[in-house]
Amino acid sequence: MAREKLSFKNxxxxxxxxxxxxxxxxxxKIVEVVTTYSEDSDFIIELRIDYLINKKVDVKEIxxxxxxxKKYLVEEFDIDRQMIVTLRNFSNGGNCLxxxxxxxxxxxxxxxxxxxxxxxxxxxFYEKNAAFVKKLFKGKKSLIIxxxxxxxxxxxxxxxxxxxxxxxxxxxxxxVVTKAFSTDDTENLMNTAKEFAPLLEKNGKVNVSISTGxxxxxxxxxxxxxxxxxxxxxxxxxxxxxxxxxxKSAFYKYRKLIGNK
Numbered sequence: 147m148a149r150e151k152l153s154f155k156n157x158x159x160x161x162x163x164x165x166x167x168x169x170x171x172x173x174x175k176i177v178e179v180v181t182t183y184s185e186d187s188d189f190i191i192e193l194r195i196d197y198l199i200n201k202k203v204d205v206k207e208i209x210x211x212x213x214x215x216k217k218y219l220v221e222e223f224d225i226d227r228q229m230i231v232t233l234r235n236f237s238n239g240g241n242c243l244x245x246x247x248x249x250x251x252x253x254x255x256x257x258x259x260x261x262x263x264x265x266x267x268x269x270x271f272y273e274k275n276a277a278f279v280k281k282l283f284k285g286k287k288s289l290i291i292x293x294x295x296x297x298x299x300x301x302x303x304x305x306x307x308x309x310x311x312x313x314x315x316x317x318x319x320x321x322v323v324t325k326a327f328s329t330d331d332t333e334n335l336m337n338t339a340k341e342f343a344p345l346l347e348k349n350g351k352v353n354v355s356i357s358t359g360x361x362x363x364x365x366x367x368x369x370x371x372x373x374x375x376x377x378x379x380x381x382x383x384x385x386x387x388x389x390x391x392x393x394k395s396a397f398y399k400y401r402k403l404i405g406n407k
Contacts, residue, residue, distance in 0.1 A: 151287030151318060152190070152228060152264050154352060154375050161230065161376045165194035165241070167201045169211045176215045180227055190376065192230045192266070195256070196242040199233070205252050209259045216261075230290065231256050232266035238294040239323070246271060250278055257282060264319065266290035272315060280316050287350070291317035296325040296358065305338035313342070313349060319376070320346060321354040326362030336365055339372035352376075 162179050166172040176191060183189060195208055212229070219225045233253055234240025244252070249271055257265050265288065272279050272291050283289040293308060300308070305322075312320040322339070326332045339355035346353050355372045357365035369377050 152230070152352075158369055158375050158377055159188055159190055161190040161192050161378050163192045163194060163378055163380055165197045167197050169198070169203060169207060172198065172208075173211055173215050177218070180219055180225055181223065184223065184225065190228045190230060190263075192232055192378065193262070194232050194234065194241070195252075196232070196234045196240040199244060199252065200242040205255050206259075209255065212260045212262065228263040230264045230266055231260060231262045232290075232292075233268075234266075234292075234294075235268055235270075238268045238270060238292070239296060240268075246274060250275060254282060257288075264288045264290050266292055266319075266321070269293040269312075269315075272317075276315075283316055287318040289317050290319040290321055290354075291315050292321040292323060294323045296323075299327050299331055300324055300334070302334050302338065305334055306341075309338060309342040309346075313346065313351065317351065319352045319354055321356070321376075323356045323358060324362075326357040326359045326365075329361055329364070332357040332362045332364050335362075336368070336372040339374065343373035347373075 162183070164172065164175045164179065166175050172193070176193075179191060193212070198208055199205075212231075216226070216229075219227060232240075233249065233256075234242070235249070236243050249267075253265055253267055256262065265283075267279070267290070269291050279289070291312065293312060308322060309320070312322065322335065324331065324335055326335075335355055335357050339353055343353050352375045353373050354376045355365060355374050356362070356378065365372065365374070366377060
């Protein structure tokens with residue numbers, strides 16, 4: 147079984163995203179990230195398995211690969227790194243197109259067999275399969291539900307209604323990802339996240355709020371403002387990419403710039 151919960155005992159945590167299209171690449175990239183940043187003992191790794199599913203990689207082989215790399219890291223480096231598995235459809239900014247039936251079968255297999263620390267699923271899937279999700283993750287603080295909206299502007303009222311809705315889900319981590327079409331969009335997201343953070347915490351939930359695009363960078367640089375607990379960093383780019391993800395050096399550079407203003 148998956149572990150009971152992700153740990154945030156030291157506050158917000160960095161999360162390095164891995165999105166390989168084959169099993170060897172997945173194994174090698176995990177080892178590379180863990181050994182490169184081994185001095186930072188508190189980061190998480192996100193495994194974007196939608197990139198593998200898109201290439202028709204068998205789910206059982208993915209489970210075996212995760213088990214092998216976790217065993218190697220423990221035996222060779224005495225490192226037991228916390229990991230999130232994310233399955234994201236094209237419609238939610240992901241890299242695969244599968245039916246709800248296949249989506250359900252994949253997350254169930256991963257949850258039961260891979261022994262990762264959390265599973266990140268699309269809100270759209272949860273909304274249509276709430277009973278299945280609640281049953282699978284009942285009593286376990288290892289579920290992340292992501293609401294992703296990249297095609298339109300949300301008003302302050304819509305953000306508020308969204309957080310109220312997400313509050314009612316069985317998610318341990320409530321993750322809201324929206325695109326910033328203006329700096330006001332980012333401000334609305336961050337202010338609403340800050341407003342709901344105490345209520346989320348009171349209900350045993352963790353907040354992650356991300357505004358993508360260059361205009362949304364403040365949500366990632368000033369993550370403490372909105373009480374965001376997971377800061378996603380891309381392991382592939384040397385600077386900002388169109389989606390608004392930033393690497394570790396850029397992350398600290400922008401924090402320093404804002405801190406000096």
